[in-house]
């Protein structure tokens with residue numbers, strides 16, 4: 418087929434540009450800002466087939482620090498998967514996934530991924546298991562509002578530096594199950610959470626949250642010392658709140674009466690023997 422396998426090539430500027438063009442093409446995602454701001458992550462390892470200098474199929478393995486049942490470990494997330502239209506159904510993605518996982522063997526305790534709808538049959542074919550991913554929630558009781566919460570703007574280098582300092586010093590959000598990577602967090606700061614970033618200076622904490630109607634969605638709390646949620650909530654609260662969703666395990670937040678429900682739509686897959694059976698995958702663990 419006259420195609421070339423290239424792996425671990427971030428130090429090759431041309432190959433890296435080809436990868437970025439490929440991701441833009443397949444997923445409509447432009448990594449330029451993540452790269453330009455200095456958060457490109459070597460822990461995000463590429464396995465790609467090239468043809469005439471262009472990437473035609475690619476898989477990345479992201480090795481991430483994690484906590485599972487109180488113990489520090491590593492997990493591997495499969496991400497950036499795709500094959501150009503003309504090259505599909507020739508076994509390329511399957512082969513790259515196998516090569517990536519062979520390389521990662523012995524470096525992690527479990528493999529997970531979030532599938533696009535159209536790729537679900539592919540992951541089943543490749544032996545991944547669909548897993549029920551959860552979210553936690555609680556009812557919102559009215560509390561007096563505290564005002565000193567500051568919206569952060571990642572376009573402002575000072576705010577971005579502040580977020581990165583928090584990200585590097587953060588303590589894991591959960592002892593049950595959490596995944597953390599400062600550079601992946603910066604990806605979320607720049608892309609998915611860009612207008613949902615707040616600092617509560619009095620608590621030395623960042624909160625990523627958004628309100629939808631009467632529901633508050635909390636995506637992450639980034640702090641060296643996670644405050645109890647009853648100290649955080651007055652800064653977020655509004656009189657009409659009825660419910661608060663958490664996109665991570667809340668065991669460190671000291672919330673009474675927290676409940677769990679299935680979070681549909683993530684299409685989460687794992688490889689056999691994933692170390693957590695009913696996880697709430699942190700929103701900011703998604704690559």
Ligand SMILES: CC(C)(COP(=O)(O)OP(=O)(O)OC[C@H]1O[C@@H](n2cnc3c(N)ncnc32)[C@H](O)[C@@H]1OP(=O)(O)O)[C@@H](O)C(=O)NCCC(=O)NCCS
Pocket residue numbers: 443474498499500501504505506507508509510511512531532533535536538539540542543
């Ligand atoms: C999903 C995708 C990555 C598959 O890539 P590919 O190189 O065509 O996959 P492979 O040829 O290695 O397929 C491996 C197996 O999965 C099957 N498969 C692949 N795509 C499939 C699909 N859309 N529906 C059903 N089965 C599929 C193949 O037939 C093959 O099965 P076989 O071993 O029985 O022959 C590719 O279609 C793609 O890039 N889609 C758009 C982007 C995307 O969804 N990426 C994934 C993001 S999570």
